[in-house]
Amino acid sequence: MEVYTSTACVTILCIIGTLSAQGIPDTGSHGNTGSSGPMESSTPLRCGNESHISSGHSCCNDTLTLGLSHLVADCCGSEAFNPLNEICCNGSVFVRTRADMTCYEGKDRSHSSALSSSTEPELKCGSETYNPKKEMCCSGKPYRASALNKCCGTKVYRLGDDNALCCNGTLYHGVSKKSECVADILYSPDNSTCHLPARARLGEHCCGGKTFNPVTHICCNGHSHLKTNGNFCCGSDVYDHHKKFMKCCSGHLYNVINNKGKAECCGNLLLENKTNQICCSSSNHAILYNTKPNHHCCGHYYFNTSLWSCCAQRLKSTPSPGSHAEERLKPLVDLIPDICNKTVFFGKVESVALDLNKRHIVLKVVNVIEDPWLNVSLDHCNSPVLENGMTYLWEKNGNVYKPLSISFDLISDIHMFYTVCKHKCQKVG
Template identity: 55%
Template sequence: MEGSHHLHWCGNVSYKVSGSSCCNGNITLGLSQLVADCCGSVAYNPLNEICCNGSILTRSSTYAKCCGKDMYLTTTHVCCGKNNIFQWKENHSCCGEKTYDETIHCCCSNPTPVVKHKNETCCLKAKDHDKKTEHQPGSPPTRPLPILSDLICGSETYNPHKQMCCSGNLYKASALTKCCGGDAYTLSDDNVLCCNGILHLNVPEQSECVGGVIYTPANTTCQMSTRPRLGEHCCGGQTFNPRTHICCNGHSHNKMNGHFCCGSEVYDHHNQFLKCCSGHLYNLTHLSGKAECCGNLLLQNNKKICCSSSTNSIMYETKPNHHCCGHYYYNTSLWSCCAERLKPTPKPNSLRAEYRLKPLRDLIPEMCNKTVFFGKVESVALENDMRHVLLKVVWQVNMKSEKVIKDPWLHVSLDHCSFPATDNGKTYLWEKNHNGKPVLLSQPVDLTADIYMLYYVCYQKKG
């Protein structure tokens, strides 16, 4: 039942980037390519590890870097040449493979770096050096200023009275000439149709472009970019009746089997043993219906953890002293997290989020028995450690009692660092807990599709 969407190839083997990585033709399982780097043929997590000369080492600090095959801290040491590590000293710098005192020596290329006394001829005198590096006022600019009256098309200038620019291509201008992507055509051309930025030639007369698709009256099959016009709809390569069937990624299904798509399959959202995870449909019969989504993967045991942000959901093997920060999984001795932003300064006693935000689909039908609302973030202000959010309630209802909560404006105070970021203009799903305090639940939602889904699923379930 699990779909094959989002598959990539590593040599001749397919894999999912959400749960594995590919390095030089070799697959590393359990670490998503979205958060990994390669060390030779093995993937590693650069947040908590470092690759030095093909060896993966555990980071001792966020300031760790490689010096040959060894790791050093940039705050206490310097690396000279390719693999020589020295204790950091004030006024000391590298010269080839060694360090030198800048107050009494200089580094000369002769032709290899050599340390010499400042009085020797290879070293610039301080005054000469200052003269060469100081800014010369009044010097002419290196590039001429552009002529603002010139219009650019691609890399050429053009006169808009004589020419027209179509996505970087120049054509002779005319009142009847129009652009279609990078091509030009005239309104008097026969059998030409511009559809969704693509110019189609030899198109039958009376053809129409609707929704990015060319409708041709004489055509009775669903092939390529043409499909029938007389009230029929296409699903993949065949027509279907939308009153009795649903189209999922080019596959037609009877609505008796469900009203929602999951990738190319249809499913009944009332069936607790079916779980749709970002286009992948899973059967939970062997799990007694208990599992949750992590992107397009299924999280089904406590040996793994899901870290998610509004852009990604990544599954990791659980490790001690590691926490989620958005979709990253970090070592608390190296990093700290504030509002889903990593900082290279560990704070062992800082608060952390006890839950993660989920896509709305993952919260249904659990939300059907709770007082939830869609709240749009109108304004955000920071005061010490608290984030004050002004919410405009877009749609708010108690699914259980159907009592609409009247106040359209809410003021919410959140601990800034322990809660995910809330962006101005974005809408989220919130819940009013038993104390009447709003709790943030979901990642940003699509108002039209998500409100419909929540309303349809919950009220159909209720009925």
């Protein structure tokens, strides 16, 4: 088995050609970088007279709550709260003492997720109408909205229900607490069975609704820019990766000159204060939280360890004394340039199997032609969830393998990795 260190030299076209042959598309932009599914919308919403981004704030009765995303919040009157760790009684928020507490049906409670008040009161959900302030739409069927209620295909289940498990849109009831999902397959102790269009134009290239010259310009989400201003896209903007004070976070370009380029991305937001803030992320969402004692991340949720435990990004209403913070996968561009002196490789997850507390993974190393197969074992509960068919950046340290990046599907990410690290193909064993 041969892997490569990122300090050495390979023609960039070599790896790009390999990935293209495997069906990994190049959208030509860093928007939605590092996500196997769509990230939350970066379009500003209205809350009363203020605008906000949903991944960082909540809106209840035209009152804006900073630092708590509406994706994980509920409303208690005009106050947003985290229903994982708090409860609403008669219009006031209290700290939960048990994970299964349900006595929060106070008269002043708003039975809605913390959505922007500007949302239209009636929308279509399949053939029915629904109020997005009070209901959620699950594949054409409306249900009562709550940050603890989640869609699973056309059905809904409650977060923390140990007897229900959603596997890629299929809801299973009556499952054992030890059951787990690997992609759309349900694993249990007694069952190990595996189950714009484009039209060419004569002599012209299009960027949005206009033509452009790809020799002198770069196209970013339909907007043309001179290559002298940079050769990497960030949403509709272009930037020069040599300028350390520019940071691209899921299509949002930030100036980080004040914190000397040490800030990290958390979805489309910027994590600047690592002392008072923490980023919790899953394959679909990345959310900023204000740090609290005895709280850890479980995917994109931030939970109280005295109420919940976490295994492979699944919350369980049984506290575990051994709970600790999950390893967080980061966008590939967020790891540069720190990974440039590490032994890394791109590995595509081909198969996953569970065995007691271990998750065994068959990897296909992308930039190796001869014998590309690699078998890796990870601690199941304390390792990030990895999806079949997705490619991740891995680190090799002796005989230990560790995933570093969230999954990605953009050739431009890999291009930036090789460009910045001046990658060369040096065999290391």
